[in-house]
Amino acid sequence: MGEGKFKRPEIIRPPSEWRSYYLPVTSGCSNHTCTFCNYYGKKLRLRPKEEVKEEIDALYMFKRHNVVLPGIDPLVYYLAMEWDCKRVFLQDGDALVYPYEDLLEVLRYLNEKFPEVERISCYATPQDLLRRTVGQLRALREQKLSLLYVGLESGSDEILQKVRKGVKAQDMIEASRKAKEAGIALSVTVILGLGGVDKSEEHAFETARVLSLMDPEYAAALTLMFVPGTPLYEDWKKGAFKPIDPFQSLRELRIIVENVNFSHCFFSSMHASNYVAIRGWLPEEKERMLKHLDALIERGDPSLLRPEYMRAL
Structure with a gap:
């Protein structure tokens, strides 16, 4: 799995996820050898779970208190403005590869902050x-x-x-x-x-x-x-x-x-x-x-x- 600073991936999502908030937990795909795919050759990177939780915190402060935290990617707030807090799509091309215990912790944290979330999905x-x-x-x-x-x-x-x-x-x-x-x-x-x-x-x-x-x-x-x-x-x-x-x-x-x-x-x-x-x-x-x-x-x-x-x- 790739090393180096995590870079927020381009938003690639299923058509039905147009109303979701796009929360990156990975970038790329673990199976990056498919000969037809735009993920070909793009090695998988895992986002540190604390960084994922920081983004959830920023979402919480913005949606609950209209507070913008410093040092947060402006895209977070752009996506959050129209988000109805019902659906979340975990990026990127292979989010289920995220380590099990860490993924479970991230999901629990997300649900604690946004109990009204109805559906979480991913590739x-x-x-x-x-x-x-x-x-x-x-x-x-x-x-x-x-x-x-x-x-x-x-x-x-x-x-x-x-x-x-x-x-x-x-x-x-x-x-x-x-x-x-x-x-x-x-x-x-x-x-x-x-x-x-x-x-x-x-x-x-x-x-x-x-x-x-x-x-x-x-x-x-x-x-x-x-x-x-x-x-x-x-x-x-x-x-x-x-x-x-x-x-x-x-x-x-x-x-x-x-x-x-x-x-x-x-x-x-x-x-x-x-x-x-x-x-x-x-x-x-x-x-x-x-x-x-x-x-x-x-x-x-x-x-x-x-x-x-x-x-x-």
Whole structure:
């Protein structure tokens, strides 16, 4: 894990966390080898817990007494102005890697200062979940850590190995089982196009299969974008990776929606990387979502899709 003074990370958060306060406990990601990711090569740094608690103190003084403490990053107060004290998102790309006892202490402190907080959430790797006991996860849940964002990316072991995810599909399934046993909800992301042209169907069908076995409360599809400086970007530039076209990404999305078997999951493709936005509860709204995708695919009109210049991570 990286050394040196902790630097507040850029805010990278799920769309649903737009009303949250962003509290950094880490910077970077412990698994910084994924070939597609903008965290590639960015080593993990842990924020000292006393520094985290100092930020919570500053929040408390500002929200309760309208007092601005010296030496606090102005961004803290900017974020706090519109915060309703209901949700907190722990940064950065892998906050659950934070040492267990320290994380528990930070969460307890946050809840002492802001008992009205309803939900605490963060990104987590499957490795994080696998190395925690169910008892530890339950203790974190008791401190309102109630939602984890986990990247499945693909259900294909071959694709997961190629992109250096560091886990197999069965690991993802086991990680989700532990979270569920602890009472923590999951929001699972997948990446359309990650298998390229050659592995498009395998990627879509295997992703639907593994998503079904994970059976998360929320699931979201992103579409692959090439990040300069990553190995996948270099493969693409050299012609070694052949990307799917926009309508093939819709076909992958359709395969996933058609083949997933969820108990009750809110599924969306609202992320800005996608060419089309759909959302709804599965299985209840599956037919409606499939009809919408079928109409777009049948028409084949690029003007109905989000243009490239508007796509973003």
